[in-house]
Amino acid sequence: MSEPLLSIRGLRAKVDGEDGEILRGVDLDVQRGEVHALMGPNGSGKSTLAKVIAGHPAYEVTAGEILFEGEDVLELEPDERSRAGIFLAFQYPAEIPGVSIANFLRTAVNSRLGEGEEMDVFGFQRTLTEKMEMLRMDPGFAARYVNDGFSGGEKKRNEILQMAVLRPALGVLDETDSGLDIDALKVVASGVNRLSEADEALGVLLITHYKRILNYIRPDRVHVMMAGRIAESGGASLADKLEAEGYDWLHRAVAAV
Amino acid sequence: MSTMTAGPAESTLAAADFDTLAGALTEPEALAGARAAAWERFTALPWPTKKSEEWRYTDLGKVGFEALTPVVPTPATAEALSADVREVLGRSGERAGVVVLREGRVAHLELEPEVARSGVVLSSIRDAADRHPEVLRRALLEAQPGPAEEKLWALHLALLGGGYFLYVPRGVEMPAPIHAFHIVERAGTLSSAHSFVYAESGARAAVIDEFLSDDLDAETVSLHGATITGEGDAGIEYVALQRFGRGVKRFSTQHVTAGRDARVVTFNVALGGDLSRADVTSRLDGPGSDSEMLALWFGDSDQHFDHHTLQHHAAPHAHSDLLFKGALTDAGSSVFRGLIRVDKGAQLTDAYQTNRNLLLSEGSHASALPNLEIEADDVRCSHGATIGQVEDGQLFYLMSRGLTRRQAERLLVFGFFDEVLGRLPMEGVRARVREAIEEKIGL
Numbered sequence: 244m245s246e247p248l249l250s251i252r253g254l255r256a257k258v259d260g261e262d263g264e265i266l267r268g269v270d271l272d273v274q275r276g277e278v279h280a281l282m283g284p285n286g287s288g289k290s291t292l293a294k295v296i297a298g299h300p301a302y303e304v305t306a307g308e309i310l311f312e313g314e315d316v317l318e319l320e321p322d323e324r325s326r327a328g329i330f331l332a333f334q335y336p337a338e339i340p341g342v343s344i345a346n347f348l349r350t351a352v353n354s355r356l357g358e359g360e361e362m363d364v365f366g367f368q369r370t371l372t373e374k375m376e377m378l379r380m381d382p383g384f385a386a387r388y389v390n391d392g393f394s395g396g397e398k399k400r401n402e403i404l405q406m407a408v409l410r411p412a413l414g415v416l417d418e419t420d421s422g423l424d425i426d427a428l429k430v431v432a433s434g435v436n437r438l439s440e441a442d443e444a445l446g447v448l449l450i451t452h453y454k455r456i457l458n459y460i461r462p463d464r465v466h467v468m469m470a471g472r473i474a475e476s477g478g479a480s481l482a483d484k485l486e487a488e489g490y491d492w493l494h495r496a497v498a499a500v
Numbered sequence: 501m502s503t504m505t506a507g508p509a510e511s512t513l514a515a516a517d518f519d520t521l522a523g524a525l526t527e528p529e530a531l532a533g534a535r536a537a538a539w540e541r542f543t544a545l546p547w548p549t550k551k552s553e554e555w556r557y558t559d560l561g562k563v564g565f566e567a568l569t570p571v572v573p574t575p576a577t578a579e580a581l582s583a584d585v586r587e588v589l590g591r592s593g594e595r596a597g598v599v600v601l602r603e604g605r606v607a608h609l610e611l612e613p614e615v616a617r618s619g620v621v622l623s624s625i626r627d628a629a630d631r632h633p634e635v636l637r638r639a640l641l642e643a644q645p646g647p648a649e650e651k652l653w654a655l656h657l658a659l660l661g662g663g664y665f666l667y668v669p670r671g672v673e674m675p676a677p678i679h680a681f682h683i684v685e686r687a688g689t690l691s692s693a694h695s696f697v698y699a700e701s702g703a704r705a706a707v708i709d710e711f712l713s714d715d716l717d718a719e720t721v722s723l724h725g726a727t728i729t730g731e732g733d734a735g736i737e738y739v740a741l742q743r744f745g746r747g748v749k750r751f752s753t754q755h756v757t758a759g760r761d762a763r764v765v766t767f768n769v770a771l772g773g774d775l776s777r778a779d780v781t782s783r784l785d786g787p788g789s790d791s792e793m794l795a796l797w798f799g800d801s802d803q804h805f806d807h808h809t810l811q812h813h814a815a816p817h818a819h820s821d822l823l824f825k826g827a828l829t830d831a832g833s834s835v836f837r838g839l840i841r842v843d844k845g846a847q848l849t850d851a852y853q854t855n856r857n858l859l860l861s862e863g864s865h866a867s868a869l870p871n872l873e874i875e876a877d878d879v880r881c882s883h884g885a886t887i888g889q890v891e892d893g894q895l896f897y898l899m900s901r902g903l904t905r906r907q908a909e910r911l912l913v914f915g916f917f918d919e920v921l922g923r924l925p926m927e928g929v930r931a932r933v934r935e936a937i938e939e940k941i942g943l
Contacts (some may be wrong), residue, residue, distance in 0.1 A: 297900050298900070299896060300892070300896065301892075320899065320905070321896060321899040321900045322899040322900070322901075322902050322903055322904050322905070322908075324900075325899070325900055325901055325902040326902045330900075331900055333897065333900075336897065337891075337893045337894045337896075337897035337898075338894075339894055339897070339898070339911075339912070339915050340915055340918070340919075341914065341915030341916060341917065341918030341919060342911055342912070342914060342915035342918070346911075346914070347898070347901070347911065348901075350903055350907060350911055350943055351898075351901040351902045351903055354901075354902040354903050354904065354907060355902055388915070388918075405901060409901065409902065
């Protein structure tokens with residue numbers, strides 16, 4: 244088997260300047276082309292893991308490693324990780340008043356290209372329009388300020404739009420399903436599915452609190468996070484069991500260890 | 501008919517014999533008289549020091565005026581334009597006319613024939629002094645700034661190399677702006693130019709003053725003044741886009757008068773030079789008048805930008821709104837000092853003043869001093885200032901999309917500036933200013 248797209252080993256992390264680890268020894272492999280769902284109760288460390296993978300400066304990694312395509316990314320700045328192919332769809336995307344989505348994304352695309360190879364405005368506009376159509380977004384969306392005054396659904400859709408334009412090797416989707424009504428959820432899920440179809444090597448780590456989105460995005464693997472560690476891993480059926488039985492049986496199992 | 505002089509005589513300011521300088525000119529009395537009086541005042545007045553509140557943060561003592569070579573006023577002559585200047589002209593967008601000034605002297609002036617046919621006049625100040633001496637005299641008197649600026653103002657008038665006069669008659673709406681290029685090419689010079697904009701009642705005028713030079717290897721000073729007058733119900737949009745190269749120190753004194761129901765927008769953009777100071781006064785002279793005062797600056801290296809403003813409400817029911825935003829990096833520094841003054845009779849005044857500063861580096865420094873002076877008792881006034889840094893959450897979000905820290909910061913500066921840019925009414929003017937800012941900030 245080839246090296247995993249993402250390989251996390253013994254990862255421990257805490258909020259910078261505070262005591263108390265939030266991640267307490269995470270082990271996780273994601274192969275190219277696979278969709279992994281990461282579930283678990285509130286406060287188990289799912290979102291922290293997402294932010295640590297993306298290089299959020301508020302967290303300090305105290306032990307372990309994150310290998311992306313075989314390379315240690317812990318020393319890389321967030322922008323270097325992004326250009327290497329890691330994408331984080333934020334649970335709470337920042338609002339950037341005064342900066343249009345088109346301007347922002349063109350800058351992001353050009354940051355990946357060498358000097359003198361920047362995409363021209365029209366070429367970029369074509370790509371953007373195409374991706375927006377795929378996500379059933381109004382063409383006027385591109386001129387709006389990034390996330391400024393967006394509804395919850397618009398913000399999440401905007402995250403997937405960025406993923407579609409930036410074409411990462413790994414998409415980490417942090418509770419992209421939360422706060423969406425069923426129609427918005429279907430649009431977002433079908434967007435992710437289309438990205439997977441378009442790029443067979445795309446790896447997805449789908450962090451979610453609910454099983455609902457897994458009715459639309461079929462995971463290859465399901466992991467359950469408890470108290471800062473992966474407590475259980477299995478196939479898609481694990482999500483069904485969690486849906487039916489909740490997390491209590493896992494709490495008991497973890498406590499028994 | 502005026503006599504042409506052979507070429508600019510030169511001397512340093514310290515040794516300048518004003519009579520010799522002015523004697524070389526054959527000027528209309530409106531100009532010659534103002535010039536002689538200004539020189540007398542200049543020699544009588546002391547330089548303001550850092551002890552005065554208005555000059556506390558900008559040390560005029562560090563400007564070597566004595567060593568500069570004054571560019572002596574000469575009559576307006578059409579000159580061959582250098583390739584560089586031609587290139588700049590070619591870049592500018594839609595316009596109703598062009599003025600090119602070199603070290604303050606008018607080198608080129610043209611007005612679209614169609615616009616000229618509508619009655620709009622665009623001429624050098626010298627020609628205006630011949631034809632409309634009274635208008636000019638009044639405009640110069642009106643623009644007289646406060647005591648702290650008087651020394652520089654006197655020097656500006658005494659050495660006035662030229663400038664332009666734009667006159668828009670009653671009810672005429674200009675379809676596009678006049679674009680004036682103030683170009684400084686010679687290092688070590690002291691030069692001066694003035695912009696007159698006069699809109700009669702119901703007229704619409706738009707002007708961009710763009711200030712340009714290369715990086716110059718010796719201290720160079722550019723003085724500028726603007727007198728902008730809107731009669732009843734006139735609309736004026738005035739932009740001063742300062743893009744000097746390093747080495748240049750620039751002082752601009754701008755005076756706006758808004759008559760009954762007139763609406764004037766001024767927009768100062770400071771990007772270049774070593775030191776750039778603008779004193780902007782808006783006098784709300786008629787009931788229902790409206791003044792919007794806008795400014796943006798981006799300072800890097802050790803650039804210093806200084807903006808002083810006065811919103812002077814002399815009439816009731818008037819509205820003024822000031823929004824100045826600056827961003828600084830490296831060891832850049834800036835000062836904002838603004839005053840809203842409401843006269844006793846100016847009831848039902850609506851006046852606002854906001855200055856926001858964004859610091860991108862530890863070495864940068866901004867001072868903000870908003871102030872109110874209200875003598876009427878039925879007014880709505882507010883003022884506020886903030887000095888802050890970019891938000892970590894925004895920075896991380898942008899970086900997580902691949903933007904370097906520098907790119908992310910610069911994009912956030914664009915976002916910060918957008919609110920002010922969006923307030924410029926004419927799209928063409930907005931595009932020009934945006935382009936200049938993009939060039940300075942870089943992405």
